[in-house]
Amino acid sequence: MKKKELGHVPEVEFRMDNQGIGRIVLNRPEKLNAITKAMTRSLHHVIDEAASFEGIKALTITGAGGKAFCAGGDLTELHGNMNAEEAYLVLSPMKEALLKLARFPVPTIALLNGQARGGGCEIATACDFRYGTEEGTFGFVQASLGITPGWGGGALLFRRIQPTYASHWLTDASMYDAFTAKRIGWLNNLLPQASLQKWEEDTEFTNRSSSQMKWFKKQLLAALRSEEFDQLMEEEVKQCAALWEEEDHKRAVEKFLKTRKKS
Numbered sequence: 001m002k003k004k005e006l007g008h009v010p011e012v013e014f015r016m017d018n019q020g021i022g023r024i025v026l027n028r029p030e031k032l033n034a035i036t037k038a039m040t041r042s043l044h045h046v047i048d049e050a051a052s053f054e055g056i057k058a059l060t061i062t063g064a065g066g067k068a069f070c071a072g073g074d075l076t077e078l079h080g081n082m083n084a085e086e087a088y089l090v091l092s093p094m095k096e097a098l099l100k101l102a103r104f105p106v107p108t109i110a111l112l113n114g115q116a117r118g119g120g121c122e123i124a125t126a127c128d129f130r131y132g133t134e135e136g137t138f139g140f141v142q143a144s145l146g147i148t149p150g151w152g153g154g155a156l157l158f159r160r161i162q163p164t165y166a167s168h169w170l171t172d173a174s175m176y177d178a179f180t181a182k183r184i185g186w187l188n189n190l191l192p193q194a195s196l197q198k199w200e201e202d203t204e205f206t207n208r209s210s211s212q213m214k215w216f217k218k219q220l221l222a223a224l225r226s227e228e229f230d231q232l233m234e235e236e237v238k239q240c241a242a243l244w245e246e247e248d249h250k251r252a253v254e255k256f257l258k259t260r261k262k263s
């Protein structure tokens with residue numbers, strides 16, 4: 001009841017295990033875990049809740065189902081008819097959620113149980129580490145939709161992998177297979193799906209103390225110059241919002257929506 005009042009939706013689950021690892025699950029597999037506005041609000045709540053656990057050692061985020069980690073923002077809500085101001089208001093809360101993830105006090109790990117597109121790749125990039133399966137495919141497809149990443153995850157990509165690789169991926173908007181994603185350093189590791197599902201049970205991370213994990217995260221944030229994240233991500237959201245009202249983007253969203261089932 002209390003959770004409902006706080007705005008939780010069942011499409012975002014959170015649990016803490018007794019080893020100090022928190023797990024967020026994007027639970028909307030029938031829509032490839034595409035992110036709605038309500039899910040964005042829930043994400044804020046669960047990230048805050050996870051951070052409030054004194055002994056937390058790591059936080060994972062994964063998707064429900066075997067097909068997708070996340071297909072990005074829900075294009076039925078983030079429709080093409082918004083003007084730049086409206087788009088900014090819709091995009092900005094996810095940027096804030098990604099910033100919270102990026103600055104989370106202990107390491108965050110995206111467990112990529114399937115494909116990721118657009119904002120799905122941004123969520124994964126906001127995490128410190130990314131583990132995927134050999135079958136996964138990944139795409140910062142925003143450029144092919146006439147926009148840029150809209151949640152600040154493109155800006156973070158430049159701090160996660162070599163800048164030329166980041167820029168090439170964003171510009172080209174290609175789908176990368178898991179081997180390419182690992183070669184450019186975006187994926188840290190490839191695991192069988194079954195191992196990914198129970199990653200928390202087998203990871204060495206549980207053998208570290210929360211204090212160790214907080215220190216390692218602090219070092220990483222310093223190395224990445226995380227004090228600049230906010231401004232860089234904000235600029236990206238504004239850029240995406242400005243492009244939202246352009247004809248190219250409207251056409252791309254219309255094209256996607258036309259392929260959807262009528263419900």
Ligand SMILES: CC[C@@H](C(=O)O)C(=O)SCCNC(=O)CCNC(=O)[C@H](O)C(C)(C)COP(=O)(O)OP(=O)(O)OC[C@H]1O[C@@H](n2cnc3c(N)ncnc32)[C@H](O)[C@@H]1OP(=O)(O)O
Nearest residue numbers: 031032034071072073074075117118119149150151260261
């Ligand atoms: C606004 C934020 C911005 C950012 O900052 O980056 C974005 O994220 S923009 C969105 C970027 N994402 C995409 O463009 C991906 C859109 N989806 C697809 O192209 C395809 O679904 C797929 C990922 C290539 C998978 O294709 P396929 O295997 O054929 O599955 P379906 O297309 O049938 O999808 C199943 C189901 O899920 C719905 N779906 C998928 N993605 C989204 C989405 N982004 N928003 C809303 N709904 C989505 C799809 O419509 C299907 O549902 P039904 O139509 O009810 O069957």
